[in-house]
Amino acid sequence: MGYAPIKTDRGVIGWLLLSIVTCGIYSYYFLYCLARDINVMCQDDGDSTPGLAAFILLSFVTCGFYALYWYYKIGNRLQANAPRYGLMFQENGTTVLMWQIVGALLCGLGSIFAMNIIIKNTNAMATAYNVRLDARA
Template sequence: MLKQRNIALCIIFSIITCGIYSLYWFVCLTDDVNTISKEPGPSGGLALILTIITCGIYGLYWAYKCGEKLDNVKLRQGYPSGNSGILYLILYLFGAIISFAVIQNELNKFSNEQVNY
């Protein structure tokens, strides 16, 4: 079962904690996307470490892969999907927290609908 998170509070906590909460949010998003997609991928902690080690370059790949995985979930459920990977990648370039918010919005939709993932 996915945990539904309030996007506004996540952004506020990220700002108040000078980005520390966003690291936790990144880990949670990674684990939730892996859970719902049932596709293999690095855990949230490993993805965070890889992003830090590569000075954010892995984060670009992460954003793209999250979009692909969520698109696959939408296709399996019969919902229309697009190129979310490219959208998340571009949003990540403008600010990682923006892509986090959009990914969390998608995950919240799935948790609301009780999708059979």
């Protein structure tokens, strides 16, 4: 894996607006970048976040259940790797999954809250990763 800095300024508003404007295409690009960056930051944990092709195919085959599992795994992976960077995330995969499922009853707003948790935790971990990267240089 590479040693390039990881983007730290992702935001839920930008994700939401760009996803709406592009009729959902941006959301797939976002997931691709998210999986790539999480795999870089967590590369030595013995796990791997599947990429966009697996996400789309398996979500289609399982009528969307794989997407819920994918988000759940990302939430857990971020929480498990946070101590490596001196961080501690209260939210885990169960929190993300509950927002996805129960939040569906709130006119779909739960997905936005779940993505906000993932974005917030990814940005925090990316900031710590970049600091560590700068220290190596």
